[in-house]
Amino acid sequence: MHSAASAIESLTQLSKSPSVSRLAAAFADAGYELALVGGPVRDAFLGHEVHDLDFTTNALPDDIIRVVEPIAEAHWDIGRDFGTIGAQIAGEKVEITTYRADQYDGKTRKPVVAFGDSLEEDLTRRDFRVNAMAVRLPELVLVDPSGGVEDLMAGILRAPKSAEVSFTEDPLRMMRAARFSSQLGFQLDEETEWAMTEFASSIENISAERVNEELCKLLLTDKPRAGIELLVRTGIASYVLPEIPALRLEVDEHHHHKDVYEHSLTVLEQAIDLEKERHPGEPADLTLRLAALLHDIGKPATRQLESGGAVSFHHHDLVGAKLSVKRMKALRFDKETTQNVARLIELHLRFFGYSDAAWSDSAVRRYARDAGDLLERLHILTRADVTTRNKRKADRLSFAYDDLENRIKELSEAEEMAAVRPDLNGEEIMAILGIPAGREVGEAYNYLLNVRLDEGPIGADLARERLLAWWANR
Template identity: 55%
Template structure:
C-alpha cells in the first residue's frame, strides 16, 4: 500500500538553519498511525526518529512508496528495547550495520542508527561507525535527493545538502564529492543510472565525469548487487536514459558489454540500422505495449533490449552493399543466456529471455500468410507461456520509418494472431498433447516405462502439430506404423 502522505508547501523547518521565506520546502502532515506510535516511543525515551532517504524523496515528489526507512540517534540495543513489546515481529539480521527491522499491523519498518562509516577503498564493506547527528548521517548518503530527513514527532524537515533544490531542478548530485562517494561504494555509480531511469533526473556534470573515470571500480561489486540495480533500472519509467548513461560512462562495459558492442560502425557502402539505437527504440515500444495496470515486465524488457545481441558477431558484408546477420537469433539466444547467468538472474528469467530472443525472428517467415496451420501450431507451442510476450516483442521490433511497410507488418501480425485465436479455439493449442498418452502407448506397444515410450510420445506430438487432432483409431494406426519402422516387436492382438 502506498504511504498516504499529504504534501503542502510550507516554510522550512530545519534543525540547522533559521526559518526564512526563501526556503521553499514541504511539511509532511500525515503519516501512517504506526509511524506516529513509533516516534512517540522514541521521544519518550529521549531519542529522535527520522524518516529518511527514498521515503522522504518520494513524498516530496508525490510518488507512491511502500518504504518506511528511519534513522535515529538510539544505538541498536536501545532500538531493540524500544521495539520489544510494540512490534508484531522484529529481525536483527542487519544489526552489525546498525539496522533492525520490524512489522506492526502489516507495515514494515527499518531503523538504522546514525552512521559515520569509513571505507577501505578495496571492498564495499564499511568499517561501521555510529554517528551522533542527523547532519553527519545525511552527508554520507549517496545523493542529495536521498539526503533529506523528516523528524516525525516535531514535524521538522532536515536538508543539509540541498536535496530539495536538487529535486526542484531534477538534478542528481552527491552530498560529498562524487569521487569520495563512489570510492566509498562503487555501486552508487550504477545506482545513479538507476535513479536517472526511475526519476528522469539529469546527473550533474561532475557526477558523469567521476562515473566515467571510476567505472572500472564497479568490478568490486558482486554480480547479485549489480543485477538488482540493473533490474530496477530496466523497470524504471525512463530505462533508455539510464542505459545511455551506462554506455556513455563505460559502466555498460562491465555490466552489459554486449550493449556497447551493438554500437556498430556504419559503413557508407554497407547501410544498415544502428543496432544499438534500434534496440533502445524496441525497448521503448515494448514498454508502450505493457499492461499499465500490471507491474513492469522485466522479462519482456530484457528480451527487447537483447533481442539483437547476436548481430555484431554475425554481421557479414555482402556483395552489392548489403549487410547480413544470418542466424543472429540463435547466436543471440546463447549470448543472452550467458550474460544473464553471469549476472545471477534466476533460471526462469534467463531461459524465458533467451527463448524470446531465439523466437523473435520466426514471424518474418510468415510472409503474406503462407504458413500452414501446422506452422502456426508450432509457433504457439514453441512460445508456450511466452506467447503474449512474443506478440509484444515482435510488434515492438518494427521500427521502420516507412509508414506503409510498418502498417503492412502490423496488419500481417494481426492476421497471424487471428489465426492463432481461431486454431486455438478449435484445438486448445495451449495444451497440445499427443492423441495417445504415455500409459496407452505402453499398453498398446507392450513396453515398460523408458526412453522408447518418450520417443513414441514425441512422434505422436509432432504428428499432432502437423495434422491437428486425429481420431483414436487413426492415432493407434500411426503409432503401430511408427513402431514397425523402429523395429519394435508388437504384442499379439
C-alpha cells in the same frame, strides 16, 4: 515537483498514520531522536506516492529493538551489524537504522561500520543530495544540510560530498545514479558524470549480486533508456553489460544498416509501452525487458558485409540466445529468468516472413507450442521489434501479427492447444506396440504429437492405425 506546502501537507498526513505516529511517540518517550529519511521525504516533495518507510535514529540496534518491541506485531534483524532493524507496526513494514559515520578503505564496497550521533553527519554520507533529506519526528522539522530541495527543483543528481569521494567510497552508487536518472527523470551534474567515467572500472569491485539488483531496478523503471544510455556513455556498461555498447556497430560508406544500439533501446521502449497497454496495472515484466534489451546482441558476432551494400546477421538469434545465457549467469540471474530470456531471443525472428506467405495451421501450432508459457511475452517482443519508419511496412507487419494472434486464439479455442497431447498416451502406446517403457516409447509419442500438431485431433482409432503403420515402417 510539488510545492513545499504540498510536501509538508503530505508529510504531515504521513506523520499522523498509525505506524509513523506510534513509532515517533515510542522513540520520543524513550529519549531518542527519530527521523523519516531519504526516499519517502524525496517522494513527498515530488508528489509521488510514499512507499518503503525508512527511519534513522541515534538509538543503537539493541535499543531500537527494545523501543519497537512493545508496539510492533513483529521485528527482525535486517542487518544488526550495520544498524538496521525491521519491524511491522500497525500492519506496515518499516526499517530503522542507527546513524552511521562509516569509513571506507577505498578498495572494497564494504565499509568499516561506525555508528554516529548526528543526523546531519548521517545525511552527508548518503548517495545523492535528493536522498539526503530527513524530517525529524514528531516535530516535523526538515533537515537538509546539502541542499537536496534545491536539487529536486532543478532536477539534478549530485553527491552530498564530492562525486569522486562518493564513488570511491562506494562504486555501486554509480549504478544508483543511472537508476535514479531514469526513475526521477533527473540529469547528472558535470562533476558527477565525469566521476562516473573516471572511476567506471571500480564497478568491478562490486559483487555481481549487488550489480544485478541495481540493474534490475533500473530496467523496472518506467523509462530505463536514460539510465542505460548513461551507463554506456560513461563506460560502466562495458564492465557490467558489455554486449550493449558492442551494439554500436561501425557503418562504412558502402554498407548501410540501422543503428543496432538505437534500435535495441527503441524496442525496449516499445515493449514497455505494449506491456502497459496489454496488461494495465500489472507489475513490470523483468524477463520481457531483458529480452527486449538483449534481443540483438548476437548481431556484432554475425555481421556479414554482402555485395551490393547489404548487411546480413545470419543466426544472430541463436548466437544472441547463447550470449545472453553467458552474461546473465555472470550477473547471477536465476536459472528460470535466464532460460526464459534466452528462449525469447531464440524465438524473436520466427514471425518475420509470416506476412509474405501464409502459415499452415501446423506452423501456427508449432509457433505457439515452441513459445509455451512465453507466448504472450513473444507477442509483445515481436511487435516491439518493428521500428521501421516506413509506415506501409510497419502497418503490414502489424496486420500480419494481428492475423497470427487471431489464428492462435481460434486454434486454441477449438482444440485447447494450451494442453496439446497426442491422441494416445504412453501406456496406450506400450500396449498397442507391445514394448516396455524406454526410448522407443518416447519416439512413438513424439511421432503422434507431431501428427496432432500437423492435423489436429484425429481420434484414438485412427491414431492407432497411424502408430502401427509408423512402427512397421521404422
